Amino acid sequence: MNTPPQPHFVRPCTRIWLALITLTAVTYSIGEAGLGGKNIMLLVLGITLLKSQMIASYFMGLRKASPMWRIIMASWLVIVGGMIASAYLMGLQ
Amino acid sequence: MSTPSIVLHSHKPGSPPGDLAIWFFIFAELLAFGxxxxxxxxxxxxxxxLFNQSQLLLNRESGAINALVLITSSYFVVRAVAAIKQGLDRECANWLAAAIGLGCVFVVIKLFEFHAKFSAGISLSTNTFYMFYLSLTIFHFMHVILGMVILAAVMLKARRGGYTPEEHTGVETGASYWHMVDLVWVVLFPLVYVIR
Known part of the structure; x- marks a missing residue:
């Protein structure tokens, strides 16, 4: 029996995996350099939200799901990111 | 003989991969972690x-390695789903075994980390930072264990030929849960180990 071709989502997911590895290395390097402050926090948080969205859309397959599911996930990310950023800014005062 | 084609959607169009119930569970878990x-x-x-000083005593290497381990494990699970869509049940089981293997690596690294902290006399009552660090990471740790149990059950069924390209909801259900476990660590690592 012929094996069906590899599903089309494998290649984009491989690229996403490599991007996630790279972005994790960037986050780790920022930590190792001991960097802090508002701008660094926003950069690290931005990378984190980007990585989370990549996992949700590609690995979890939500990009093929109806808008309702994507909105629920995006709302979670926005609320969690918003809480982290606003609490950080509160701590600066 | 016609070439077999891949069934891309074994579920209702528009709904996320896997059993719908797991998605209610996933969002309940995400709410708790949020x-x-x-x-x-x-x-x-x-x-x-206090948080900045206590954070300096964490093992950032362990946190970062565990992030890479879970991300890669998640990718292996993607490959397991791809394999079962092609009808390659043994390959699917092998990818799942590799994902579980990386789950074990995460568990071992985390146990070393917990052991180091407990040996240094650090506990939930040491200070507010460690109360959060320990409870957050232990809560996530339990999700990793549960995820590995789910993946193991799916792997055994796949090995027995229990899934087909037409019906593999179980593989997608287990995969979705495992990705959630990965997603939580992707947020937890920078929040607790890096942001200062």
Whole structure:
């Protein structure tokens, strides 16, 4: 029996995996350099939200799901990111 | 003989991969972790110095390696789903075994980390930072264990030929849960180990 071709989502997911590895290395390097402050926090948080969205859309397959599911996930990310950023800014005062 | 084609959607169009029930469970879990993350962040706002000093004593290498381990494990699970869509049940089981193997690596690294902290006399009552660090990471640790149990059950069924390209909801259900476990660590690592 012929094996069906590899599903089309494998290649984009491989690229996403490599991007996630790279972005994790960037986050780790920022930590190792001991960097802090508002701008660094926003950069690290931005990378984190980007990585989370990549996992949700590609690995979890939500990009093929109806808008309702994507909105629920995006709302979670926005609320969690918003809480982290606003609490950080509160701590600066 | 016609070339077999891949069934891309074994579920209702528009619904996320896997059993619908797991998605209610996933979002309930994300809600719990979200509240936990928010509590950590706002608690830090009141104890910035304490949190920054305590964070310096964490093993950032372990946290980063575990992030890479879970991300790669998640990718292996993607490959397992791809394999079963092609009808390659043994290959699917092998990818799942590799994902579980990386789950074991995560568990071992985390146990070393916990052991180091407990040996140094650190506990939930040491200070507010460690209360959050230990409870957050132990809560996530239990999700990793549960995820590995789910993946193991799916792997055994796949090995027995229990899934087909037409019906493999179980593989997608287990995969979705495992990705959630990965997603939570992707937020937890920078929040607890890096942001200062």
């Amino acid at each position: 509240i936990f993350f928010g509590s950590y962040a706002f608690s830090r706002a009141h104890h910035v110095e």
